[in-house]
Each structure stands twice: as structure tokens, then as C-alpha cells.
Amino acid sequence: MREDSWIFRLQRGDRTALEEIYKTYRPSFINWIVYTHKCSKDEAIDIYQYSIITLYENVIDKSVEEMNDAGIKTYLFSIGKNKLLSDTRRQSKFTYQDSLDENDLIEVIDSPSSNRGERLRRLEKIIQELGSPCADILKLFYFNNLSTEEIADVLDYKNGNTVKNLKYKCLQRVKKKLNNP
Incomplete structure (x- = not known):
């Protein structure tokens, strides 16, 4: 009944209950998230603090009235995991490489009529002109x-098959633009 007691005490404004929860789960949370999700210890600490604040706000707002069988620990860990995944998605949306590698998209740009450097520059321009979602998916x-599964996560698509279909259509657009200057 300790967890229900903590929730009850938090709802009554008892700050020591929050301190007890914080101290009880902090070491295992940090070790778990660093080990399983390969983040730094500082990042893990930030995520834990975010998780504690979210737990507290949810208890105060009565979004969480009593814990199910999973308990506070599982609730905190799931908040932390979701926060880390959300941060990772947000960061990966903006971390494209700056230039094309010569071997990338070779089947799309393989044309005997121009040199490789010109084709790469042209391909880069075409991809930028495509805009979202094609440019995002291809990059x-x-x-x-x-x-494709990771891209589905990053760009919030239903699954990897959706991304595969879009990628195919985008490549067709790229090929068409390359063949019709």
C-alpha cells in the first residue's frame, strides 16, 4: 500500500512523498535508461526529473488517481521512455547530412549523358525542390x-510499408525530373 499512500499524500500536498518517490526510483531509472536506451547520464537525469514532474502534475490534476498493478515505478519508466523517444524523433527530423555521397541513389542518377558531379548537384537540387514528405523520406x-520503420516513427506514419510506398513514388518523381530537364 506504500504506492497508494504516496499518491494519497501527494494529492494532499505532502512534498515529502514526492521526495521519497524521487529518491526511491532515481538510481534504478538512471541505470535502466542509460543501459537500455544508450543515452548519457546527464540526459538520463534530465529525463528522470521530467518524469517526476510529469508524475506529480498528473497526480495533482487527478489524471492518475490510483496506481494499477504496474505501480509508480512502471509509470515513471514509461514517461521517461516516451520522453526520450519523443526527443530522439524531434532531433532526427533535423539532422540530415549536408551533401550527397557519390554512391547514394546511384541507380537514379546513372545517366551516360552527363558527368557524375553534375548529376549529383542536379539530384540534390531536385530533392530539395520535392519538398515534404519526399525530401524528408529520401534524406x-x-x-x-x-x-523505413525508423522513418515511420520519425515522421509519424502508420508503418514502414507506408514509407516504402511513398519512397517508391518519390523516387519515380526524381527519375522523371532527371529524365526531363
Whole structure:
């Protein structure tokens, strides 16, 4: 009943309950998130503090009235995991490589009529002109080497198959633009 007691005490404004929760789960949370999600200790501490604040706000707002069988620990860990995944998605949306590698998209740009450097510059321009979602998908797939499942997560698509279909259509657009200057 200790967890229900903590929730009850938090709802009554008892700050020592929050301190007890914080001290009880901090070491295991930090070790878990650093080990399983390969983040730094500082990042893990920040995520834990965010998780504690979120737990507290949810208890005060009565979003969480009593813990189910999973308990406070599982609740904190799931908040932390979701926060880390959300941060990772947000960061990966903006971390494209700056230039094309010569071997990327070779089948798309393989044309005997112009030299490789010109084709790469032209391809870069075409991808930028495509805009979202094509430019995002192609950059994440070819330049950041993300799988279609990872891209689905980053760009909030239903699944990797959706991304595969979009990627195919985008490549068709690229090929069409390359063949029709």
C-alpha cells in the first residue's frame, strides 16, 4: 500500500512523498535508461526529473488517481521512455547530412549523358525542390541510413510499408525530373 499512500499524500500536498518517490526510483531509472536506451547520464537525469514532474502534475490534476498493478515505478519508466523517444524523433527530423555521397541513389542518377558531379548537384537540387514528405523520406533513408520503420516513427506514419510506398513514388518523381530537364 506504500504506492497508494504516496499518491494519497501527494494529492494532499505532502512534498515529502514526492521526495521519497524521487529518491526511491532515481538510481534504478538512471541505470535502466542509460543501459537500455544508450543515452548519457546527464540526459538520463534530465529525463528522470521530467518524469517526476510529469508524475506529480498528473497526480495533482487527478489524471492518475490510483496506481494499477504496474505501480509508480512502471509509470515513471514509461514517461521517461516516451520522453526520450519523443526527443530522439524531434532531433532526427533535423539532422540530415549536408551533401550527397557519390554512391547514394546511384541507380537514379546513372545517366551516360552527363558527368557524375553534375548529376549529383542536379539530384540534390531536385530533392530539395520535392519538398515534404519526399525530401524528408529520401534524406532520412539515403543520407541518414534509417530503415523505413525508423522513418515511420520519425515522421509519424502508420508503418514502414507506408514509407516504402511513398519512397517508391518519390523516387519515380526524381527519375522523371532527371529524365526531363
